[in-house]
Amino acid sequence: MARQGNMLIGQSGGPTAVINQSLVGAVLEARKHKAIRGIYGALHGMKGILDEAFIDLRKETKAGLEAVAATPAAALGSARKKPTPEECARVFEILKRYDIRYFFYIGGNDSAESANLINENAKRVGYELACWHIPKTIDNDLRENDHTPGFGSAARFVASAVMGDTLDCRAMPGVKIDVVMGRNAGFLTAATALARVRPDDGPHLIYLPERPFSFDRFAADVTSVQARLGYCVVAVSEGIVDDAGELIAAKFSKEVDSHGNAQLSGTGALGDLLAQELKARTPITRVRADTFGYLQRSFPGVVSVVDAREARRVGEVAVRLALGPEGSGTVVIRRKPGKAYGVTYVRMPLASVAKETKHMPDAFINAAGNDVTPAFLEYVRPLAGPLPKIGRLKRVSIPKRSA
């Protein structure tokens, strides 16, 4: 029988549209098992653990939790905090003091690393702790996972946004640059390709962190599309790098978090730079840039049904695995082979998703490095779900009567 004790759960890193599904999935699953006594939530992740800012999740009603599940952002509050070795020791003391035997941390690779540090500490001194990472990141860059909860809904948002933006740009022709989140991996920027219904739909160009970005190539690419269609919609990852691997956006950002990551979002500087450089290199006059910003991860009401369901499941599965013989680990999403979309959830060691992230595979990027491949579209389509239907006029011309 599983060890009796209390459970602690926290949320970490950037919020998503469905991270609360994972929280609620874990909490409601935990309530079914007698081995789990207290169900505590840590406010603002690692920070809340160090401050002992815990709330009683047994005091929440089921209806209240379901409302939270359908709400974007992190209901417990989040943080970007990597514990120092001293803090790890303190966290561990706190877990002991509250008789925490089940610890769940919902987040990305940095959060998996934090969970791994705590787990190592517990193992070293023989403290029985089921320590679990629950995957979440709109960047979709967790190793071992086919995809991650949060990505599908963000993909749905950015694809919808570019779909509308293409219509807008076709109506008022010019060049439109849309800057999309994704620090290390281009998956989310690539997902804007779902906006295409007809062959001439935008995004017409896609620039990813996986390929070096050249201003001259960019200007030539845009000029070519502009000549063909009379307008051009470009999706650019905030994480694009130059030939030397330096972040183009980092020229404007001095701010870093405790994991050493530069601030990329919450500023329009990269989009404005790209617009300015394009105007300097081409005769194109109407150039606009939008940075989708935090709307990508927190816009209420734009959620992928598949993503919400999977986010709920990884929370439930983590609790069930924690009660079994597996000890600690992370829940990994694997896609079932075959035509129909389906996934399985498997346990992997914490270290397998911690620290390093994964990138877009070469098979998903076109040879020119400015678009995705059909293989990527096949991969991403079921994750974002069906997008809004778009109508277009047939535009049958009236013969000109001018002299």
Next chain:
Amino acid sequence: MARQGNMLIGQSGGPTAVINQSLVGAVLEARKHKAIRGIYGALHGMKGILDEAFIDLRKETKAGLEAVAATPAAALGSARKKPTPEECARVFEILKRYDIRYFFYIGGNDSAESANLINENAKRVGYELACWHIPKTIDNDLRENDHTPGFGSAARFVASAVMGDTLDCRAMPGVKIDVVMGRNAGFLTAATALARVRPDDGPHLIYLPERPFSFDRFAADVTSVQARLGYCVVAVSEGIVDDAGELIAAKFSKEVDSHGNAQLSGTGALGDLLAQELKARTPITRVRADTFGYLQRSFPGVVSVVDAREARRVGEVAVRLALGPEGSGTVVIRRKPGKAYGVTYVRMPLASVAKETKHMPDAFINAAGNDVTPAFLEYVRPLAGPLPKIGRLKRVSIPKRSA
């Protein structure tokens, strides 16, 4: 009986989520009336008229038109073009050449001005032309109108965005600045106040073009909210001006259209400036700025039902009025008095909505000039429709066990 002849319709100015409802409303209404023979669409507004780039809207199926009605942006294409006196004369020659007796121009105050110029030309030479302006603008700044088609859906988008952003900012505390469209009037920025469900919800501060903006006041206001709540969400209009009435954003923009309007959207410069000035004036370190950009007017799937219905009706009503004895004019939306929301559509002269725009009335802005009043919320709520439901944890604390 109404004069027999052809009809021409065009779309002008910034696209909206429902401008195609007005187009389709007018076209389907026109098909019911024998006096209207050809139903032509001008591509890209005034530009398409001058180029005789006309399409046959009788060749579109009803199902196709309905799909277009539900699609954001301008299906005919749009333009920001004010015709010169020579161009007005040419437009008039073209209308005669195509036997256009019914002309409809969907747009804002600049479009009404263009329609008025053409109408004056026709009157001067005794050419029988029913010349109509159909209202549209997310800025909600057309005179005589209680509100304008396009505004409700944009209000719905920005309020949803700030609702999600408040959750995001509460989860990762700091200051968040959201820059909202609205060149001369603050209605759309003000509509972000609909995001508030509980008293401490954002936006906590709202800055409008109707009140002079001071960086020092802004810094003091944010500091005060930050001290009270630990985070702060600010909605700022792109059209904010300094004490001298100069656009703060204009410092970054050299680009103007043929109506003399500076480019405000499609750049993150204003948000970045506000963030930078706030960091310089306060000890606050985490400051982020998002500029909602073109998503506000073109995001598919986020539409106010009331707005879509009214946009359809103004198109239908314009055609019906054009066939009556009223000659030319614009369709104006009036709100019915009383508790239940309802509107009527009335004819007004073209000049009554052309050129000058209207501003937020004083009764809608609080005394401090950094928020809206309950009267504004009552005004705007029915236009945006019910927003997504938000769940929140009760957060019952666990007593601390630290020594």
